[in-house]
Amino acid sequence: MSRSGEFCPRCGDEIPEEADERPDLGGAGGGRNTERVLCDACYFEEFDLVDAPDVVQVRVCSRCGAVHKGNRWVDIGAEDYTDIAVEQVSEALGVHVDAQSVAWQVAPEQVDQNNIRMHAEFSGVIRGTPVTEQVVVPVRISRQTCKRCGKIAGGSFASIVQVRADERDPTDEERERAEEIAREYVAAREETGDRNAFVTEVKEVDDGLNMKISTNQMGLGIAKRITAQLGGSYSDSRRLITEDEDGQELYRMTYAVRLPRYRRGEVIDPDDGDGPVLVRSVQGNLKGVRLATGADYEASFEAGDAPDAERLGFREDAVPTTLVAVEDENAVQVLDPETFESVTVPRPDYLDTDADEVPVLKSQAGLHVLPDDGGDAGDDA
Structure with missing residues (x-):
């Protein structure tokens, strides 16, 4: 074996020439790294492939489950914090700067709800020599209260x-x-x-x-x-x-x-003399349908969603009753659901004259035939 003429500063053995020719990994000042000039035996005697912390603590909010990362809390929506433990252990582990072709794997072992052991195995090449190292890093789940939950609780x-x-x-x-x-x-x-x-x-x-x-x-x-x-x-x-x-x-x-003063599905009687209205929308100006004719109704700009009107009832108060006869294009006869007498009422455009029954609302203003669909067309979303 050829000799370099240099000797290991620790054991005194002469260093082989091929070791002396390895690249200098010293500091920025150009000085030679002490580890570089050691013989292989001394170098590997105290060599650590992996620098691992004694313990890794994962801070978890006991209320919402958020995890503390860096300087902030992060919502992860997880009940199992194993993946978070793997991630934080991975970030905490350090591999020797001289190592090449490094490969590693980690296997979590759940000890209990708040403790996980991370079994990590690393392999690499140092000075042309394959090396492996195994470390076990304890992970503790620390239950705390995040800032957000603290505000809510307070x-x-x-x-x-x-x-x-x-x-x-x-x-x-x-x-x-x-x-x-x-x-x-x-x-x-x-x-x-x-x-x-x-x-x-x-x-x-x-x-x-x-x-x-x-x-x-x-x-x-x-x-x-x-x-x-x-x-x-x-x-x-x-x-x-x-x-x-x-x-x-x-x-x-x-x-x-x-x-709004009135709500969708309410029957009101505006003071304009044109009869009751089934309210369809309270967005912007109140909109609805006239129960006497079936014509569309919209309150004036000044009235908005609260025109002066008398409240007569609600769509859900309507009951089905018999359509007795069609008198003409403006009137029909229906059966009063309380007295069971035939009553003549206006015939709105939406009334189906072939129907056996129609929904009616009885109020102090009389009987009103309502649309079968409740006037939902054009209703608020």
Whole structure:
């Protein structure tokens, strides 16, 4: 074996020439790396292919399941944190800089709900010699409370959405739908990764619904969506609550949603003298169908969604009754569902004269034949 004339600084053995010819992996100053000039025996005696931490801790929110990564909490939607443990162990492991052709695999061992052992096996080539190394890294699942859940638990909110109705109380269906709209909107924002999106509290009150929302922007978005889907309008007001550390004033916004006076499916009698109307839409100007003729109705711009009208009942109050006879193009006879007497009523365009029964609503204004479909065409979405 040829000799290099250099000797191992640790054991004193002469280093073979091929070892001396290996590339210098020293620092930027050009100095020779001590490990490079060691003989193979001394080099491998203390060589570690893998630098592994004593333990890896995975921080998990016990409420929502989010995982802390870097300096923030991330929603992952998982109940099994094995994959997260594998990922964080992989990031924590270091391979010797001199290693070439490195390959590795890791096998998790679930010890209990909060402890996982990661069995990692590495292989590589060092100084032309194949080496392998096995390490076991304990992983501990640390159950904590993320910042978002802490805010929710503490009742934190920045805005209030109040749902009321004009000259009436919101129905159960309107209250339920308003809450659904709020939660759907927040869920959509959560899916984009917005962890500031949450509903802190929903409370029913005698005249409507109050919802506490995480941010002012969220409250505004919810108010807009409720009025877009259920009609009506909203107004806002603000109240100074504090100042931040930079002296900026922080306000709590209240968004007051006012649902329309009348609701879809309601029968009203506007004061224009042309007879009752079945309300089809409360978006923008109130729209409906005249029960006497079947003609379309739309409130004036000034009246909007709340024209002056008498309330007569609702579509769901209608009952089927016998169509007795067709008198002419303007009138038919139907059976009064209470007295069982034949009554002459107007014949609207939508009435099917071949039908045996038709739906009617009885009010103080008389009997009204309603459309079979409830006038749903053109209804609010």
